[in-house]
Amino acid sequence: MNFIKVTKALVGVMVLLAVVTCGCKDRGPRKQQIGFLMTLDHPYWQNMRLGARDEAQKLGVDVTILNAKEDPVLQIEQIKEIIAKRVDVVCLVPMKKEPLVRGVQMLNRSKIPVIIVNREIGEDCEYICYTGTDTYAGAVTSAKILAEAMGSKGQLVEFHQHLGTGPEVARSNALRDVLKDYPDIKPIARIPHKGERDIVKTEMQTLLQKYPNLSGVYAHGDNFAIAAAQVCQKAGRTDVKIVGMGGSKEAIEAIKQGILTGTSYQQPEEEGRSAIRLAVKYLQGEILDKAYPVSCPPITRENADEFKGQF
Numbered sequence: 001m002n003f004i005k006v007t008k009a010l011v012g013v014m015v016l017l018a019v020v021t022c023g024c025k026d027r028g029p030r031k032q033q034i035g036f037l038m039t040l041d042h043p044y045w046q047n048m049r050l051g052a053r054d055e056a057q058k059l060g061v062d063v064t065i066l067n068a069k070e071d072p073v074l075q076i077e078q079i080k081e082i083i084a085k086r087v088d089v090v091c092l093v094p095m096k097k098e099p100l101v102r103g104v105q106m107l108n109r110s111k112i113p114v115i116i117v118n119r120e121i122g123e124d125c126e127y128i129c130y131t132g133t134d135t136y137a138g139a140v141t142s143a144k145i146l147a148e149a150m151g152s153k154g155q156l157v158e159f160h161q162h163l164g165t166g167p168e169v170a171r172s173n174a175l176r177d178v179l180k181d182y183p184d185i186k187p188i189a190r191i192p193h194k195g196e197r198d199i200v201k202t203e204m205q206t207l208l209q210k211y212p213n214l215s216g217v218y219a220h221g222d223n224f225a226i227a228a229a230q231v232c233q234k235a236g237r238t239d240v241k242i243v244g245m246g247g248s249k250e251a252i253e254a255i256k257q258g259i260l261t262g263t264s265y266q267q268p269e270e271e272g273r274s275a276i277r278l279a280v281k282y283l284q285g286e287i288l289d290k291a292y293p294v295s296c297p298p299i300t301r302e303n304a305d306e307f308k309g310q311f
Contacts, residue, residue: 032061034279035082036272037075038093038117040067041195042223043311044246044268045093048118051272052091059280070162072099079103083110088283089128091115091275097166098122113282117275118268119166128282131274131292135167138264138296139174142243145262145298146216149241153184154215157207159193159200159228161220171220171245185216193220197227204231208240217242222251222263229259247299249309255301262300269310270294 036052039045049065056063064085068075072095082090083106090112094100097120104125107114114125118132150156158175161168172190179185188211193200200219207214208231217232217240219225225244232240238258244251247265254260271294282288299307 032089032280032283033085033087034061034063034276035085035087035090036063036065036117036275037068037078037082037090038065039070039095041070042221043248044266047311048093048268048272051269052276053272055273055276059276061276061280063276068095070095070165072096075100076103076106079106083107083112087112089113089115089279091117091279092121092127093117094119094121094166096164097169101125115275115278115282118271120170129278129288129290129292131278131294132271133266133294133296135170136174138245138266139171140178141264141296141298142245142262143175143178143218145264145300146218146241146243147178147182147185149243149261150185150216152182155186155188155211155213156216156218157189157191157211157214158187159191159203159217159219159224161193161195163192168220175218188214193224197223200224200227201231204228205235208232208235208237215240219244222246222248222260225260225263226250226254229254233259246311247307247309248311252299252304252307252309255299255304258301262298264296265299265307266296267294267310 034056038048040049052063052065066078068078075095090107092114101122101124104114104121104127108126114127116127116130121127160172191203217228219228222244225242229242241261243261244263247263251260251263255262274292274294278288278292
């Protein structure tokens with residue numbers, strides 16, 4: 001009788017071990033976890049998300065994407081959330097250069113490596129590498145297209161994005177630096193577009209009336225360059241040269257049609273892919289360089305047929 005009881009107990013233990021072992025095999029090893037902290041308030045960023053997700057699937061890692069909505073305070077809270085999740089690497093698009101230093105320092109203290117994507121981060125924090133478009137270089141490209149199209153002279157207005165963001169600072173600095181070589185081009189106004197085409201259209205109507213000799217528009221973003229161009233077209237002011245930044249499908253088509261003068265070609269999908277690839281390489285023990293730039297070539301009517309917009 002005791003022998004039978006012992007035998008039954010051993011059989012039960014063996015069945016239990018088999019179930020546990022089977023369950024472990026079904027679950028498989030834990031996938032490496034990557035946090036991608038960014039904003040999604042424009043098709044540009046949505047395209048970056050698509051690239052990151054697709055590359056993560058190809059490389060067999062999990063990616064958690066959080067939308068900070070251009071709010072640095074919200075992004076700090078999301079960094080706390082991603083630390084609690086204990087991800088293996090964080091890819092970070094900083095909402096603002098200086099305020100996010102504290103967020104990266106939090107990740108540093110938690111021993112979570114950081115890859116900076118698309119925008120710059122301030123000093124006094126550590127990160128593995130940067131990948132993305134050189135925003136300043138891309139803006140220089142657009143500014144040079146505009147200056148040459150204006151014949152190196154005339155009045156210019158700038159439509160800029162949220163003050164203090166990395167792209168706003170880089171793009172405004174790029175314009176100022178380029179114009180040092182074009183002393184006969186005079187900036188006469190800086191106007192925030194606040195991410196809304198309607199604001200650009202309203203302001204552009206006023207500008208055309210106030211400055212009848214206006215000859216150039218430098219817009220932070222293709223959307224807003226197109227909005228300004230549409231107002232100029234309607235007013236019969238096809239002489240006003242207008243550039244954007246980004247290289248959207250709509251902008252490339254507008255350039256082909258002669259509505260827009262030019263833009264600089266950014267590649268958000270590739271930026272997302274690059275960030276994930278670099279995160280995986282780092283986790284595999286590869287030593288990375290400090291920067292992995294994504295090229296940003298000029299687009300004008302002469303070469304627009306060579307490009308296909310990503311967003």
